[in-house]
Amino acid sequence: VIGNGDVTNVAEADFMLKSTGCAGVSIGRGALANPWIFRQLVQWEQSGAYGPPGNFDDRLELLLRQFRYLLEMTTERRAISMFRKMGHWYLKSMRVKPALRHEFQLASNLDDFGQAVRQIAAEGPAVGSRSGVLPDMHIPVPGGPVERW
Structure with a gap:
């Protein structure tokens, strides 16, 4: 079973995997806000640690x-x-x-x-710094599904 539910970062993927017992997670809109999520997930899976998303x-x-x-x-x-x-x-x-x-x-x-x-x-950015990690971005979910697990 693959979990699906607007995973936008490693912590949300980890939570979904642990709380549902699913074998993997599906990434959709989360990659639009954080294109580095796939690299971060591979790093996390291999070492338990991961780098920041792009600045x-x-x-x-x-x-x-x-x-x-x-x-x-x-x-x-x-x-x-x-x-x-x-x-x-x-x-x-x-x-x-x-x-x-x-x-x-x-x-x-x-x-x-x-x-x-x-x-x-x-x-540059209106919020946050040019070279640092930018604040998380809320990704709206279309009517129907819940926004959080």
Whole structure:
């Protein structure tokens, strides 16, 4: 049996495994807020310890890398359109000010996209520090399932 229930960090995975007896956990939205969760889970499983999730600069670098991969696969216009949803998750987890997230969402070409990213990079997070661990992000759950175990 695989446990499923919005696991967003190692502590929640550990709690689910121990409290339910499931053989593993399914990770979905949790990876949108913390793309490092898979690496952290492997480290935890192998050694009992794990490193922190990425800081602001790590997340910005990953955002740009993922966007470049998307550009290799499709047109500029389509890549920008497709990346808006993923970019939104990145920017929320990076604690970027809502006004800057909005500017990012309005980008319609590479120049706009680049300008928004440069402004985000220059301003850094609205909460937390640029090089430290960012605060946890609440991930809303659609109506129906419970939010916590």
